[in-house]
Amino acid sequence: MGLKEFEFIDESINMLNVMSPILEIVSDQLEDHFEDILEEKNQEYINISSRIKSESSLREKIIRNRYIKRYEEAKNLIDRLSDLIGVRIECRFIEDENKIYRLLKKHFNKTDDKIYYYNKDNKSIKLKLSDKQPSKQKNGFEIYRIDGTFTYLAKEINFELQIKSLVNVFWSEIEHKIIYKNNTYLLADNFLRDMMASIKNNLTMIDNQLLSIYKNFNTKSMQDNQTRKKEIEKVLAKIAHDAFSAKMRDSIGFVVDFKKPCETIMSYSFNKKDNRNDLFWDIMFDEIAKLNDIAKKDIEFTKxxxxxxxxxxxxxxxxxxxxxxxxxxxxxxxxxxxxxxxxxxxxxxxxxxxxxxxxxxxxxxxxxxxxxxxxxxxxxxxxxxxxxxxxxxxxxxxxxxxxxxxxxxxxxxxxxxxxxxxxxxxxxxxxxxxxxxxxxxxxxxxxxxxxxxxx
Structure with a gap:
């Protein structure tokens, strides 16, 4: 007679293999579903991928988590395994993770139990939105990891949804292989963990730098009308600030910081007009002419x-x-x-x-x-x-x-x-x-x- 735990593992793997054709269908449908949501809402993302739990991963997880003590039968384990299917939404930047999560929360807005939420157009797919996100991992870092269920042929199949930026995908792959699943005895492993934490912090800094570059120099963005408006608003705010600064100094003898009011007022003034492309430049020059007229006026700031x-x-x-x-x-x-x-x-x-x-x-x-x-x-x-x-x-x-x-x-x-x-x-x-x-x-x-x- 073999070791009971390995018999349990073999039974679990056999069940996984039997379910594989159905899991493949479900994982493909999940990919399509989340793609449709993001594209309908015009939310940028890089890729959506899915995977079915592999034999080696299942075997390692059963031993690591001592599932034989928790489940009497392999069927109970497979039915309750939260990441039987894994779906990952990949996005450019860390801030995009939060944008996508908020979008999904708005989409999955119906619930029967205050735990799992669905959309009225497709009740078969539910997300567990009762938990706080992002959740904290054992390593102390945060991740958007959401449990879900897919009802297929009257059977509930569990899946796990992750939302990851490029740097977090890169980081998690490294950490997974070096620390999380490395069974080799490592000398000074605390030092290694500290080094990994340092790398994570550096990657976060790189993400911020790339985001800044992307926002300022992305060609597509610069061609967009909204971006052009924002740039012109800044110019108009600067002209307004200079005009009123001179008047303020003449009136009260000093100048206070009022850049933010100028930015808000010029944005309000510019955006409430008809900013069609054919009128765009006319409106801008009208605003500049108006500010030039103000520069010629006497303004008393103490009245x-x-x-x-x-x-x-x-x-x-x-x-x-x-x-x-x-x-x-x-x-x-x-x-x-x-x-x-x-x-x-x-x-x-x-x-x-x-x-x-x-x-x-x-x-x-x-x-x-x-x-x-x-x-x-x-x-x-x-x-x-x-x-x-x-x-x-x-x-x-x-x-x-x-x-x-x-x-x-x-x-x-x-x-x-x-x-x-x-x-x-x-x-x-x-x-x-x-x-x-x-x-x-x-x-x-x-x-x-x-x-x-x-x-």
């Missing part, structure tokens, strides 16, 4: 800002934010400076320009896509959830009480947190009544995260 008549708003969010800014406008210099520049650049009177900008803020912090996400799930009652979220955002902006809440990149951060919160609400709540039971928790978390932006 209060006056409105021709009281601004009017039709909703609670705009009224609260508008009144808060009105209270700060002629009290604190940063607020006064921001809106003085805005009113000089914008074409209407102060009241109309103010009303337009407050409406712009409302649109920036909560996108139409997020609203539709809520309304599609909760129908008419979704309007109450949207109102709660707007109320949370306005109260938090007032509590933070900083002109930095107006900056475009901070509005983008708020928008992102709101989008994440809405996705979470839609995953966790099947009905409006369920939302009501948990809404204080949702709103409290959102408020806390927004405040952290400004700490």
């Amino acid at each position: 209060s800002i006056e409105f021709e008549s009281e601004p009017e708003f039709n909703d609670s969010f705009c009224k609260k934010i508008g009144q808060h800014i009105r209270n700060r406008l002629n009290t604190e210099f940063p607020w006064n400076l921001f809106f003085r520049i805005l009113f000089e650049i914008e074409p209407y009177n102060n009241r109309q320009d103010f009303e337009c900008f407050i409406m712009f803020i409302k649109g920036e912090v909560l996108s139409d896509e997020s609203k539709n996400h809520i309304l599609n799930q909760f129908k008419v009652k979704g309007e109450y959830i949207i109102k709660d979220i707007y109320n949370c955002i306005s109260e938090t902006i007032i509590e933070v009480d900083s002109v930095e809440t107006m900056y475009d990149y901070n509005l983008e951060k708020i928008n992102f947190l709101v989008s994440e919160t809405i996705s979470y609400i839609c995953r966790e709540c099947d009905s409006y009544e369920q939302y009501i039971l948990n809404n204080k928790v949702f709103i409290k978390k959102l408020k806390s995260k927004i405040i952290q932006i400004f700490e």
